[in-house]
Each structure stands twice: as C-alpha cells, then as structure tokens.
Amino acid sequence: MEAEIKAQIPGLDQVISDYAIGYLDHASRQYTPDSDAPGQSPLGEAAECITALLVSASGDLSDQNSLAIRNLVDKFISKLSAADGVDGERRQMAATARKLDHAIQVGSQRNMSSTLGLAGATVDLESANTRKVESRVDRKKLEKAERKIQAKQDRKVMKSVAYEASRLLDQPDDAQSYEDFYMQVNPLQLGADQVSKSKDIKVDGVDVSISGKRILTDTTLTMAFGRRYGxxxxxxxxxxxxxxxxxxxxxxxxxxxxxxHVEQEITGDDTPALQAVLDADVWRKHLLAEQEKISKELSALEAERVSLADTSTDAERLDKHREGLDTTLSDIHAKLSEMESDKAESRAASILAGLGFSEERQHYATKTFSGGWRMRLALARALFCEPDLLLLDEPSNMLDVPSITFLSTYLQSYPSTLLVVSHDRAFLNEVATDIIHQHSERLDYYKGADFDSFYSTKEERRKTAKREYDNQMVQRAHLQAFIDKFRYNAAKSSEAQSRIKKLEKMPVLEAPESEYSVHFRFPDVEKLSPPIIQMSDVSFGYSPERPLLRHVDLDVQLDSRIGIVGPNGAGKTTVLKLLIGQLQPTSGLISQNPRLRIGFFAQHHVDALDMNASAVGFMAKNYPGKQDEEYRRHLGAFGITGTTSLQRLSLLSGGQKSRVAFACLSLTNPHILVLDEPSNHLDIEAMDALSLALRNFQGGVLMVSHDVTMLQTVCTSLWVCEGGSVEKFDGDVKAYKKRILGQAGQGGVVERQD
Known part of the structure; x- marks a missing residue:
C-alpha cells in the first residue's frame, strides 16, 4: 500500500502515508462493514476521510486524480476486509505502521486546520510539523479522534458552507445565487428570543492556513458588538x-x-441599480414575500370559516391553523419593523447618492456600469443590509475622495460591528474605534485606538520588548559565563549552582520581531530649463458632442508637487494621459521640453507586467544593459529583496508587484513622475516609504490619488477636476473634504436616516 501511495503521489510526506495506512488498518480491525453501501459503514467513512486527505495532500484536485486515489484506497480496503480479517499484507502494514510524535486531532473544533479544505471530515496535520521521531500509531488516540469526527458531524448544521482556505475562490459558485448563499450563511431566525441574544464575538483557538502557510495559530478572535475594528x-x-x-x-x-463580506463586484444584468440594492437585503425580500403569501392565505381561511358552524370540527381546525398563521405574521411584522422596512427605498437611494450615483444613474441597469462602479454597488448593498458583522476589504481602493468622505462619515455611526482592512491612515483614524494588528500568526488588540495612536503604542511596545529581551540576554550571558568558569571549581561550586538555579528560573522571552521597513529611492534628475510641460486652453472629449474637459491650463515644473482630486468620471486620468501624450486634445496646446522624460505609473500597472517572468528577468528584457546583480540592487531600493526578485511575478502580492512597477519606472530616469492612484495595493509602511521618496525626488510630481494621507504628505498644491474644468483649490485636502461634507449635507446624502 505504501509503495502504491508513493507511486500515485510522488513526494508525499511520510507522516501522511503512515497515518493513512494506520487509520484504515485500525478501522478495519475495529469495525466490520455491514451489508449496506460501503459509504454508510464506519470503514467507508474512514475511506472517505483518507481519500479526501490524500487528494488534498497531492495538490491535484482534478476529478481524474481523485478517482485514482479512491480506487487505490478501495483496493487496500478490499484486502483488509478479506474473509480471515487479517492477511499477510495487513500484518505487514500493522507491523510497519508508525506513530507521529504529536497526536493528529481529526475534526477538532478548537484546533481545526483550514489548510486541507476537506468536505466533511477535516484533518489537522499542522501539529506534525515538529516531529523528530516516528513510532507505531496509537489506537486509543485514533479512537478518540474518530469520536471527535462523529461529534463534529452531529453538530454540523450547515455542511454546504464549508470554507476551503487552500482553494480560495475568486469568483462565486455559478450554480449558487446570491440569495441562496446569503440565506445559507445567514439563516433567517424569527422570534423574540433572537433579539435578546448577545452579538459579541469571541472565538478561542483560531487556526487558519492557506496553501500550507500558517496564517493564525491558536489565537483568539474577540469583537464587541457595535465597535468598529481596523x-x-x-x-x-x-x-x-x-x-x-x-x-x-x-x-x-x-x-x-x-x-x-464585500470583496468582489456584483454580476451585471438588467436590474436597476436602486433595485439591486433593495434586493440585497434577502431577509427583507423574503419576509415581504412571506407576508403577502400569509395575508392571502388568511383571507382565504376567513372566507372559508364564514360558511362553517362554530362547533364543527372543520371550524376548530381552521381556527388553529389561522392562529398559527397569525403568530407567524406577527413575528414577520416585528422583524420588518425592526429592519425599518418602510424606509428602505429612501435609505438605499441615500447610500447610492453618497457613493456617487446620481438620481438618474440609480435607475440604470447594473450591466451598464464598469467594474469600479459595480464595486461601489456591492458596497452600497452591504451598507444597506446593515449586517451584525460587516466585513470590508480595502473599500477605498475603488472610491474617489468624495465617496471616501461619505463612506467614512456613514460608518462613524454604523450601529453594528465593523471589521475593515485598509491601508488608508486617514480613513482608519476617522472610522476605527479599535485596531487589530495581525502579525506573527496572532492577533494583537489595541482598544480605543485609531491608527495613529495604535502606531505609536505598537512602536513603544516593540521597543520595550526589545529592551527587556536585550537586558535578559546580557544577564543570561553573564550568568552562563560564571557557570562555565566555576562549575567544577570546588571553592566556587555552590555559587555556580546558585547561578544555575537563577538561570533556570528566569522567564524565557521570545526574540522581538525585527522592525519591518521599506525604502523607495528615485534616481537623481539633471536640470532642465523651463518651461517643462504646459497645458494651455486644452479641451478634450471622447466624442465631439460630449466634451469632457474644457479650457484647462496646467503648468508642471521640476519642483511641482501637484495632487488632482475629484469625483470618478470627471476626467482626472484623462488629464494625465493628455500630459504624457497618450491622448491628443481636441483644441488647445500642450508643450514640453524636448529633453523631458516622463515616468507614468498607470492605475492598472500590473497589466504591463509579464506574470510568467521574474522581476529581474522582466527588467533585463525591457530595460537591457545591466547585470542581474545591478537589477537586484535596484529592486532592493524598492523593498524587493532576497529571492523575491527571482520569483515569478504571479507569485508576488499586489503590493510587491506595485514595487516592481515603481522600480521599472525609476530605470527610465524621469524628470517628471505622473502617477495614477499610486497607493493602491501598498501597505502602510510602503506608502510611507513612497511618500518620503516622492518628497525627496528632485523632479516634478503630478498625481491622482484618493489617499488623503499621501496627498497631505507629498502635495503642495491641490487641483480639483469636476464639471469639465480643472482649477486650483485654495486650501489643503482637509479643507477640500470639509467642502465636500458641506455640499453633501445640503443635499442630505451623508446623514444616516434613523
């Protein structure tokens, strides 16, 4: 069996092979399969578990591989289930079965591994990573594991909502509608007792892995209802x-x-945007349908009851049925009242308006919107549903400054629990009441902290831990030196023993994390005589009858630090493309120094990278003339260090790909940097490094960005693009946000409707 497994799955970890053989061997001796289908017997359940384990461990989830492994398991079981109960091969397997040095907890709720992504029985092999010796499988521990499997299966009420962290799906299941998934994850529960239940969250012993990489290990997730966590x-x-x-x-x-959870854009169809938001609240939609159905049924019962005598059996039956329907209808009315169903349409329209949808566009079909606007629709649907736990993943990436301003204002009075992933300092400062710091496979909590206070507290904690650790290392070294010198000295032996005991009693401190830092550096720029680049009375439109920009005047010099803001669709990116020559104006003049080199960072920079090449290989192909070591040093200046520069670009995170794009951009030695949303995908440390590098850059900077912190840090002048014009704003980003809030408040779109 072992040889056949290794032949089918080359490179399989020995511990998995041993466990599979020992588990099946034990199940065959402990139980006798009945005459029913094999899948219904205990041995059949063991076969299902081991098949799923081996398929996951192989890394090949195809149907062909799954069938081959299942046939291999069935073949082994047929030998184990022979008439005499134990044949020669089985005795040999039992003799060679070996035990892990840590017990494998099968289906343990507390230490459940998300690595394997098995349906039904999930097996945690992460605890086996530290094994040093191998021995025979322990029968008692296997029996205990099997009991845990059965207990878990008995408790499981939502088998179809299994989450496979080893195969995260980028797209929803085409066979399952949004409504079906919503009702599976959030089963509708009526009754007064539901209101009184606590909505605080505390989960101990959290283990999460993906593709064999441990994300969280035995940590605790705690969130108090009504708090907003960054x-x-x-x-x-x-x-x-x-x-x-x-x-x-x-x-x-x-x-x-x-x-x-808001993580992907909605699928476009003929549904109007406003209706799509209303339909997102599946509970409300379901309850309204049930209310109408029960009301009609009650009317029919009432009509039937009129014709019956009060003492008849049929009348009693109808009265009982009507009483039950009345109770259900009362619960539905209470739930709809709690949800403020009567205010739903006005609230949905208010949210859409705040996210940039005009009253006219709210009635457009969802299929007419681009990906960015569909992401806004997905966000609007989530805000409208107002779940007890709202999960947002980088919500500001697809929003402009006015929409981010609306969102942060809206979330500040969000009545339930919010967990948001964001790299926008200003957004977190405005929204978060608490910060959760994920690092080193654990979660650290900073209660009552916005991002700035968290950052200062975290640094203070790190410095304190490092100081304590360094002091203890000095003490340990001093004690150990004395012990080594006088341990065998008769005159000093008692003192040496005293120091040994003192050393043993000292608490073991873990070495503090090394400080995470990223550095960006752009090359020096040779001087050019002005004018550098100018737009004079420029107008542009993608069609003659609908001009997008009119009479734009903009001047960029080597010391310029210009930030362009405004609503999405107003033409900010178009201004950048006109400046770099990708688009030609319909009227007006764009002039530039003939020696000028412009470096353009596109919003979708990843599209220009070859995902099958390494960062060094991509640079060597597109920017030839240097040695590989030179490219690696250059990448190191943008935080791409070590072997990362030699990995395929498809394996890098979004932030790492952004750094590669910036490194390529700097190889052109630009005089002017034109940046379209440069902060997308960068973490906070990388954004700080980029901001510092842009401030120190000797050339000019023109950027379109929604990140308030970066605009405040880098830009000395702010230009607003809206209504077909681009005009200088007299004030900073904070003043611009106040203007937006003032306009929105007059329009009544920012305030929550309670």
Whole structure:
C-alpha cells in the first residue's frame, strides 16, 4: 500500500502515508462493514476521510486524480476486509505502521486546520510539523479522534458552507445565487428570543492556513458588538484570508449573528441599480414575500370559516391553523419593523447618492456600469443590509475622495460591528474605534485606538520588548559565563549552582520581531530649463458632442508637487494621459521640453507586467544593459529583496508587484513622475516609504490619488477636476473634504436616516 501511495503521489510526506495506512488498518480491525453501501459503514467513512486527505495532500484536485486515489484506497480496503480479517499484507502494514510524535486531532473544533479544505471530515496535520521521531500509531488516540469526527458531524448544521482556505475562490459558485448563499450563511431566525441574544464575538483557538502557510495559530478572535475594528498588517500576512474565513463561518460565529463580506463586484444584468440594492437585503425580500403569501392565505381561511358552524370540527381546525398563521405574521411584522422596512427605498437611494450615483444613474441597469462602479454597488448593498458583522476589504481602493468622505462619515455611526482592512491612515483614524494588528500568526488588540495612536503604542511596545529581551540576554550571558568558569571549581561550586538555579528560573522571552521597513529611492534628475510641460486652453472629449474637459491650463515644473482630486468620471486620468501624450486634445496646446522624460505609473500597472517572468528577468528584457546583480540592487531600493526578485511575478502580492512597477519606472530616469492612484495595493509602511521618496525626488510630481494621507504628505498644491474644468483649490485636502461634507449635507446624502 505504501509503495502504491508513493507511486500515485510522488513526494508525499511520510507522516501522511503512515497515518493513512494506520487509520484504515485500525478501522478495519475495529469495525466490520455491514451489508449496506460501503459509504454508510464506519470503514467507508474512514475511506472517505483518507481519500479526501490524500487528494488534498497531492495538490491535484482534478476529478481524474481523485478517482485514482479512491480506487487505490478501495483496493487496500478490499484486502483488509478479506474473509480471515487479517492477511499477510495487513500484518505487514500493522507491523510497519508508525506513530507521529504529536497526536493528529481529526475534526477538532478548537484546533481545526483550514489548510486541507476537506468536505466533511477535516484533518489537522499542522501539529506534525515538529516531529523528530516516528513510532507505531496509537489506537486509543485514533479512537478518540474518530469520536471527535462523529461529534463534529452531529453538530454540523450547515455542511454546504464549508470554507476551503487552500482553494480560495475568486469568483462565486455559478450554480449558487446570491440569495441562496446569503440565506445559507445567514439563516433567517424569527422570534423574540433572537433579539435578546448577545452579538459579541469571541472565538478561542483560531487556526487558519492557506496553501500550507500558517496564517493564525491558536489565537483568539474577540469583537464587541457595535465597535468598529481596523485590521492592519503587512502585505501577504493573511488579512483577506481571515475575512473570507469569517464570511463563510469557517470560524465558530453564532448563526444568529448575520455576516456580509464585500470583496468582489456584483454580476451585471438588467436590474436597476436602486433595485439591486433593495434586493440585497434577502431577509427583507423574503419576509415581504412571506407576508403577502400569509395575508392571502388568511383571507382565504376567513372566507372559508364564514360558511362553517362554530362547533364543527372543520371550524376548530381552521381556527388553529389561522392562529398559527397569525403568530407567524406577527413575528414577520416585528422583524420588518425592526429592519425599518418602510424606509428602505429612501435609505438605499441615500447610500447610492453618497457613493456617487446620481438620481438618474440609480435607475440604470447594473450591466451598464464598469467594474469600479459595480464595486461601489456591492458596497452600497452591504451598507444597506446593515449586517451584525460587516466585513470590508480595502473599500477605498475603488472610491474617489468624495465617496471616501461619505463612506467614512456613514460608518462613524454604523450601529453594528465593523471589521475593515485598509491601508488608508486617514480613513482608519476617522472610522476605527479599535485596531487589530495581525502579525506573527496572532492577533494583537489595541482598544480605543485609531491608527495613529495604535502606531505609536505598537512602536513603544516593540521597543520595550526589545529592551527587556536585550537586558535578559546580557544577564543570561553573564550568568552562563560564571557557570562555565566555576562549575567544577570546588571553592566556587555552590555559587555556580546558585547561578544555575537563577538561570533556570528566569522567564524565557521570545526574540522581538525585527522592525519591518521599506525604502523607495528615485534616481537623481539633471536640470532642465523651463518651461517643462504646459497645458494651455486644452479641451478634450471622447466624442465631439460630449466634451469632457474644457479650457484647462496646467503648468508642471521640476519642483511641482501637484495632487488632482475629484469625483470618478470627471476626467482626472484623462488629464494625465493628455500630459504624457497618450491622448491628443481636441483644441488647445500642450508643450514640453524636448529633453523631458516622463515616468507614468498607470492605475492598472500590473497589466504591463509579464506574470510568467521574474522581476529581474522582466527588467533585463525591457530595460537591457545591466547585470542581474545591478537589477537586484535596484529592486532592493524598492523593498524587493532576497529571492523575491527571482520569483515569478504571479507569485508576488499586489503590493510587491506595485514595487516592481515603481522600480521599472525609476530605470527610465524621469524628470517628471505622473502617477495614477499610486497607493493602491501598498501597505502602510510602503506608502510611507513612497511618500518620503516622492518628497525627496528632485523632479516634478503630478498625481491622482484618493489617499488623503499621501496627498497631505507629498502635495503642495491641490487641483480639483469636476464639471469639465480643472482649477486650483485654495486650501489643503482637509479643507477640500470639509467642502465636500458641506455640499453633501445640503443635499442630505451623508446623514444616516434613523
């Protein structure tokens, strides 16, 4: 069996092979399969579990591979289930079966591994990583594991909502509608007792893995109802993975707590945008339909009851049925009242307006909107549903400054629990009441902290821990030196023993994390005589009858630090493309110094990268003339260090790809940097490094950005693009946001409708 497994799955870890053989061998000796279908017997359940384990461990989830492994398991079981109960091969397997040095907890609720993504029986092999010796499988521990499997299966009420962290789906299941998934994750529960249940969340012993990489280990997730949590951490640390695990109830969140996760755009169809938002509240839609159905049924019963005598059996039956329907209808009315169903349409329109949808566009079909606007629709649907736990993953990436301003204002009075992943300092400062720092496979909590206070507290904690650790290392070294010198000295032996005891009693401190830092550096710029680049009375339109920009005058010099803001669709990116020559004006003049080199960072920079090449290989192909070591040093200046520069670009995170794009941009030695949303995908440390590099850059900077912190840090002048014009704003970003809030308040779109 072992040889056949290794032949089918080359490179399989020995511990998995041993466990599979020992588990099946034990099940065959402990139980006798009955005459029913094999899948219904205990041995059949063991076969299902081991098949799923081996398929997951192989890394090949195709149907062909799954069938081959299942046939291999069935072949082994047929030998184990022979008439005499134990044949020669089975005795040999039992003799060679070996035990892990840590017990494998099968289906343990507390230490459940999300790595394997098995349906039904899930097996945790992460605890086996530290094994040093191998021995025979322990029967008692296997029996205990089997009892845990059965207990877990008995408790499981939502088998179809299994979350597979090893195969995170970028797209929803085409066979399952939004309504079906929503009702599975959030089963509708009526009755007065539901209102009194606590909606605080506390889950102990959280373990989450993805693709064999441990994200969280034996940590605790705690969120108090009504608090707004900002989840922060480095790129690639697993923040989005945690949100997805929560959204699919992979973690033990009580079912009376409703959850909604905004991570992908909605599918476009003929449904108007406003109706799409209303339909997002599946509970409301379902309750309204049930209310109408029960009302009609009650009317029919009433009509039938009139013709019957009060003492008849049929009358009593109808009265009981009507009483039950009245109770259900009363619960539905109470739930709809709690949800403020009568205010739904006005609230949905208010949210859409705040996110940039005009009254006219609210009635457009969803299929007419671009991806960015569909993401806004998805966000509007989530805000409208108002779940008990709202999960947002980088909500500001697709929003402009006016929409971010609306969103932050709206969330400040969000009545339920919010968990948001964001790298926007200003947004977190305005929204978060608490910060959760994800690092080192654990979660650290900073209660009552916005991002700035969290950052200063975190640094103080790190410095204190490092100081304590360094002091203890000095003490340990001093004690150990004395012990080594005088341990065998008769005159000093008692003192040496005293120091040995003191050393043993000292608490073991873990080495503090090394400080995470990123550095960006752009090359020096040779001087050019002005004018550098100018737009004079420029107008532009993608069609003659609908001009987008009119009479734009803009001057960029080597010392310029210009930020362009405004609503999406107003023409900000178009201004940048006109400046770099990608578009030609319909009228007006754009002039530039003939020696000028412009570096353009596009909003969708990843499209220009070859995902099959490494960062060094991509640079060597597109910017030839240097040695590989030179490219690696250059990438190191943008935080791409070590072997990362030699990995395929498809394996890098979004933030790392952004850094590669910036490194390529700097190879052109630009005089002017033209940047379209440069902060997207960067973590906070990388954004700080980029802001510092742009401030120190000797050339000019012109950027379109929604990140308030970056605009405040880098830009010395602000230009507003709206209504077909681009005009200089007399004030900073904070003043611009106040103007937006003033306009929105007059329009009545920012305030919540309670």
């Amino acid at each position: 989840l922060v951490g480095q790129n690639g640390i697993g923040k989005s993975t945690l949100l997805r695990a929560l959204s699919r109830r992979e973690l033990a969140i009580p079912t009376h707590i409703s959850i909604l």
